[in-house]
Amino acid sequence: MTFQELILALQSYWVKEGCVLLQPLDMTMGAGTFHPATFLRAIGPEPWCAVFVQPSRRPTDGRYGENPNRLQQHFQLQVVMKPSPLDFQDKYLASLKAIGIDANVHDIRFVEDNWGSPTLAAWGLGWEVWCDGMEITQFTYFQQVGGMECRPVMGEITYGLERLAMGLQNVDNVYDLVWADPPSGRVTYGDLWAQNEREFSRYNFERADVVHLREIFDHSEKSCLSLLEDHLPLAAYEEVLKASHAFNLLDSRKSLSVSERQRCLLRVRSLATRVAGAYYHLREALGFPLIQKGECSV
Amino acid sequence: MRTHRDFLVEIGTEELPPRCVDSISLDFKNQLGEQLALKGLSFKSMTPFSTPRRIALLVHRLSERQSSRRIEKKGPLCKLAVDEKGLPNEVGLGFAKACRVPFEALTRMSTREGERLLHRAEQEGQLAVALLPEIILAAFQKLYLEKRMRWAGEEHSFIRPVRSITVLFGKEIIPVTYWGVSSSNMTAGHRFLNPRPLKITTPKRYEKILKTKGFVIPSFLERQSLVLKSIQKQTEEGSEKVVVEETLLSEVTNLLEWPCAYRCHFDSRFCELPEEVLISAIEHHQRSFPVRSLQGTLLPYFITVSNIPSQRAEAIVAGNERVMRARLADADFFFKEDLKEPLANRVDALKEVSFQEALGSMFDKTLRVRELCQYLAKQVNEKMPEVCRAAFLSKADLLTQMVNEFPELQGIMGGIYAKANGESDPVALAIREQYLPRFAGDKLPTSQEGACLAIADRIDSLVGFFGIGKIPTADKDPFGLRRAALGVLRIMIERAVDVDLKALIIFAHSLYKMHKGEPEVLFQFMMERLKFLSDEKGILPTVFNAVMAKEPTRPLDWQRRVEAVTVFIHLEEAEALIAANKRVSNILKKEAKLCGEAGEVRPALLKLPAEIMLAEKLKETRKEIARYYEKNAYTEAFKGLANLRREVDRFFDTVLVMAEQTELRNNRLALLGELRAVFSEVADISLL
Numbered sequence: 001m002t003f004q005e006l007i008l009a010l011q012s013y014w015v016k017e018g019c020v021l022l023q024p025l026d027m028t029m030g031a032g033t034f035h036p037a038t039f040l041r042a043i044g045p046e047p048w049c050a051v052f053v054q055p056s057r058r059p060t061d062g063r064y065g066e067n068p069n070r071l072q073q074h075f076q077l078q079v080v081m082k083p084s085p086l087d088f089q090d091k092y093l094a095s096l097k098a099i100g101i102d103a104n105v106h107d108i109r110f111v112e113d114n115w116g117s118p119t120l121a122a123w124g125l126g127w128e129v130w131c132d133g134m135e136i137t138q139f140t141y142f143q144q145v146g147g148m149e150c151r152p153v154m155g156e157i158t159y160g161l162e163r164l165a166m167g168l169q170n171v172d173n174v175y176d177l178v179w180a181d182p183p184s185g186r187v188t189y190g191d192l193w194a195q196n197e198r199e200f201s202r203y204n205f206e207r208a209d210v211v212h213l214r215e216i217f218d219h220s221e222k223s224c225l226s227l228l229e230d231h232l233p234l235a236a237y238e239e240v241l242k243a244s245h246a247f248n249l250l251d252s253r254k255s256l257s258v259s260e261r262q263r264c265l266l267r268v269r270s271l272a273t274r275v276a277g278a279y280y281h282l283r284e285a286l287g288f289p290l291i292q293k294g295e296c297s298v
Numbered sequence: 299m300r301t302h303r304d305f306l307v308e309i310g311t312e313e314l315p316p317r318c319v320d321s322i323s324l325d326f327k328n329q330l331g332e333q334l335a336l337k338g339l340s341f342k343s344m345t346p347f348s349t350p351r352r353i354a355l356l357v358h359r360l361s362e363r364q365s366s367r368r369i370e371k372k373g374p375l376c377k378l379a380v381d382e383k384g385l386p387n388e389v390g391l392g393f394a395k396a397c398r399v400p401f402e403a404l405t406r407m408s409t410r411e412g413e414r415l416l417h418r419a420e421q422e423g424q425l426a427v428a429l430l431p432e433i434i435l436a437a438f439q440k441l442y443l444e445k446r447m448r449w450a451g452e453e454h455s456f457i458r459p460v461r462s463i464t465v466l467f468g469k470e471i472i473p474v475t476y477w478g479v480s481s482s483n484m485t486a487g488h489r490f491l492n493p494r495p496l497k498i499t500t501p502k503r504y505e506k507i508l509k510t511k512g513f514v515i516p517s518f519l520e521r522q523s524l525v526l527k528s529i530q531k532q533t534e535e536g537s538e539k540v541v542v543e544e545t546l547l548s549e550v551t552n553l554l555e556w557p558c559a560y561r562c563h564f565d566s567r568f569c570e571l572p573e574e575v576l577i578s579a580i581e582h583h584q585r586s587f588p589v590r591s592l593q594g595t596l597l598p599y600f601i602t603v604s605n606i607p608s609q610r611a612e613a614i615v616a617g618n619e620r621v622m623r624a625r626l627a628d629a630d631f632f633f634k635e636d637l638k639e640p641l642a643n644r645v646d647a648l649k650e651v652s653f654q655e656a657l658g659s660m661f662d663k664t665l666r667v668r669e670l671c672q673y674l675a676k677q678v679n680e681k682m683p684e685v686c687r688a689a690f691l692s693k694a695d696l697l698t699q700m701v702n703e704f705p706e707l708q709g710i711m712g713g714i715y716a717k718a719n720g721e722s723d724p725v726a727l728a729i730r731e732q733y734l735p736r737f738a739g740d741k742l743p744t745s746q747e748g749a750c751l752a753i754a755d756r757i758d759s760l761v762g763f764f765g766i767g768k769i770p771t772a773d774k775d776p777f778g779l780r781r782a783a784l785g786v787l788r789i790m791i792e793r794a795v796d797v798d799l800k801a802l803i804i805f806a807h808s809l810y811k812m813h814k815g816e817p818e819v820l821f822q823f824m825m826e827r828l829k830f831l832s833d834e835k836g837i838l839p840t841v842f843n844a845v846m847a848k849e850p851t852r853p854l855d856w857q858r859r860v861e862a863v864t865v866f867i868h869l870e871e872a873e874a875l876i877a878a879n880k881r882v883s884n885i886l887k888k889e890a891k892l893c894g895e896a897g898e899v900r901p902a903l904l905k906l907p908a909e910i911m912l913a914e915k916l917k918e919t920r921k922e923i924a925r926y927y928e929k930n931a932y933t934e935a936f937k938g939l940a941n942l943r944r945e946v947d948r949f950f951d952t953v954l955v956m957a958e959q960t961e962l963r964n965n966r967l968a969l970l971g972e973l974r975a976v977f978s979e980v981a982d983i984s985l986l
Contacts, residue, residue: 067628067631068624068627069624069628083450083451084449084450084459085450086450086459086461089312093489102609103489103490103606104490104491104606104608104609105608105609105610105613105614106608106613106614106617107602107604107605107606107608107614107617108489108490108605109313109553109604109605110312110313110350111313111553111585112313112314112315112316112317114445124447125445125447125458127313131617132604132613132614132616132617132618132620132621133584133586133602133617133618133621133622134617134620134621141447141448141449141459143447143448150448151448151451152450152451153448153449153450153451155449166620167617167620170616170620172620172623172624254650257649257650259652259655261652262652262655
């Protein structure tokens with residue numbers, strides 16, 4: 001199964017399960033959880049089910065394309081369902097079957113994992129799912145997002161596509177993964193992303209303009225607050241994402257002192273919390289429109 | 299008629315955190331047992347079951363109904379309720395009616411006020427069937443759960459989502475609904491080996507049905523021994539052994555319902571990595587078991603225990619080997635990279651590592667810990683040039699890639715790298731041992747340098763966290779300060795590091811240059827830990843209090859006193875001397891109010907033979923035991939004191955302390971004062 005077939009198979013499986021097929025957000029972010037279709041939609045009583053791939057950036061994980069397992073950008077396939085279905089685990093296991101993982105051949109295990117994101121003021125409980133000892137998925141029941149209790153609870157499944165594919169294709173080096181295998185010739189993960197890893201590792205660690213990043217951070221914060229005053233939580237949230245990524249880059253450039261780093265984290269957290277509150281109130285003012293429309297009543 | 303039936307309750311869940319399973323299982327047993335007792339339902343015994351996906355309890359021979367109760371209800375006085383002929387009037391009939399019996403069924407009892415009517419009856423107990431739903435719900439609600447969660451739209455929380463509730467009383471389903479789930483006689487089998495719901499016919503057959511049809515071993519102990527057996531099966535008898543770590547074994551057992559072990563291999567070139575790294579990768583990260591030669595050397599194998607007998611074992615082996623290969627390749631890379639930069643060169647970069655918000659960086663901490671080590675070395679009067687070097691390097695391994703990837707190896711890697719950098723053995727050992735003891739009952743640092751560094755590191759953290767108000771509460775101790783305090787006390791006592799704790803805290807406080815935080819609060823907190831330690835060692839509370847009355851500030855000294863008093867109270871003379879001391883203490887307390895301080899004993903005023911003899915013996919004894927005090931040989935000192943018994947007894951038998959002559963009286967009080975002082979040197983004996 002090629003990398004792209006893996007994406008297609010998982011997407012069509014979850015679409016059949018009732019998820020809306022969304023697209024990645026066209027912004028830099030650390031994980032699919034930051035996508036508004038996860039973070040914002042987890043807030044409030046409205047039902048919501050979606051599946052999408054999100055390129056996820058972890059600047060400090062860059063290894064100049066030289067490590068077979070580590071990337072500064074990887075792909076997450078994100079599934080969110082609210083309220084979390086009672087058979088969420090079974091649905092997940094059926095998705096593994098759909099990509100050819102037979103649970104009577106492979107050792108699938110749900111291993112306790114408590115997830116928390118200090119910047120998003122969010123936490124949840126669940127598992128990392130192991131397949132033959134390899135972590136392939138994060139499985140989380142959100143308890144709090146943006147500092148707000150999740151009622152009902154959103155369930156989140158995050159597939160680490162590279163790891164999953166490495167197991168499926170039985171390769172030891174991520175760059176050897178077959179992304180596509182058309183008649184015109186095989187395309188590997190390396191063909192597509194090796195140069196990207198090399199360049200962005202240099203950018204993240206050596207070249208990112210620290211002075212400018214600080215400006216971005218300060219400016220995003222200011223702009224987020226002013227957008228909130230104007231009751232534009234969606235636009236305000238994009239400023240949170242900008243600030244968060246600027247913070248991650250400042251971190252990989254090692255340009256933050258200890259106390260500064262802590263302060264910046266708290267600043268992003270405070271913005272995320274405010275946006276969450278504003279989003280909730282706005283949806284409330286609209287009468288939580290998806291409740292009336294959705295067939296899953298809460 | 300049936301008098302009892304077996305009873306089963308199972309909570310079926312999504313995968314529980316393995317560390318919690320045992321404690322929830324035990325708690326459920328206690329709670330349900332308590333609720334049954336509360337309702338007067340008796341049973342023979344209980345068998346708990348637990349797997350990652352269920353907590354269950356089989357109650358053997360639960361009684362069919364509450365035992366019948368004898369009811370006695372006092373009625374009105376007979377003279378008010380019955381006429382002379384013995385016939386009831388309105389009052390008598392009214393009471394009978396209230397008791398719902400004919401008047402003739404009432405009996406009489408005599409009381410102080412006179413004879414009264416009495417209603418006596420056996421009330422039949424309620425049926426268990428009627429009581430069980432309430433009992434089960436109460437037990438569910440009372441379960442103690444460390445971290446609760448909610449799911450879907452469900453209001454009630456549990457530790458992971460609940461998927462089924464199975465309740466059988468004999469063959470009968472007891473209806474309860476909780477966590478949005480209604481009870482039935484169905485449960486889930488193994489997730490993959492038999493995913494269809496299973497019907498439990500009777501409580502007694504629960505275990506058998508799960509095992510034979512469900513591919514689930516519901517008994518923890520049986521599953522654990524199967525895990526062990528299947529591991530043994532994968533090792534070469536006669537040339538290999540597996541040293542199974544207890545916590546890992548129980549964790550793995552609670553990750554599985556149907557254990558099945560596989561033997562995996564890794565490239566033998568990785569055997570050159572430090573053993574601790576390999577163990578950490580195998581045990582901690584992969585929840586697998588390392589294989590050793592009979593001589594104890596690690597071999598390039600590990601045994602993983604899976605949840606299924608795979609139709610293609612090689613797939614599970616290949617997957618696990620791939621993960622191990624990637625992890626060890628990383629570790630190998632980190633190790634070689636880390637060695638390129640000596641620890642000493644990394645210390646400066648600790649300025650960029652946070653110790654704790656508001657408490658500065660790890661570099662600041664390093665400097666404080668070094669000063670504390672110097673202080674401690676001076677206190678214990680040992681020349682330890684190495685301890686300051688060890689302190690200076692102690693946190694540098696936080697900046698190595700290995701510790702970044704394997705945080706559980708901090709300290710251990712520091713020791714390994716220090717040695718590789720050419721630091722001396724004591725330096726390397728102290729760095730390695732600084733985090734010992736890591737948990738209750740863990741081993742302590744073996745070297746004096748390691749002990750000092752371990753104390754310094756913890757005292758610095760304790761003082762810092764107390765200074766910014768992060769003081770542990772009854773149920774919250776997020777920074778593990780209780781454990782840190784206990785660690786300090788254990789090291790001081792068991793490794794005989796004789797230090798004044800109060801002075802140490804004050805010194806550590808001065809290093810922070812904080813204005814906030816009372817050193818006294820921390821000192822008291824630590825002395826309370828001493829009480830905990832003391833209870834754990836089985837020291838009598840009276841002995842503890844008697845020693846604490848002396849307000850000791852050196853934990854080692856405290857320990858010596860406690861030991862001495864414990865020996866003393868078993869001496870033949872102890873009882874009489876303790877009594878005498880209480881008497882002396884009472885007299886002095888009373889007289890101190892009347893006459894104030896008694897002053898010194900004046901030999902010329904000693905008149906009676908008994909007081910002269912006591913004074914002489916006292917003088918002699920004091921001289922004798924002074925030598926013992928000098929050496930902190932408190933037990934010997936007490937033996938010396940025991941010799942005073944005869945003189946003390948005779949004194950109280952023949953001398954009247956409260957003599958009429960003020961001079962004589964004061965002199966005798968002064969003598970008692972001296973006696974008390976000599977006895978109170980080690981502990982307040984009058985409190986025993």
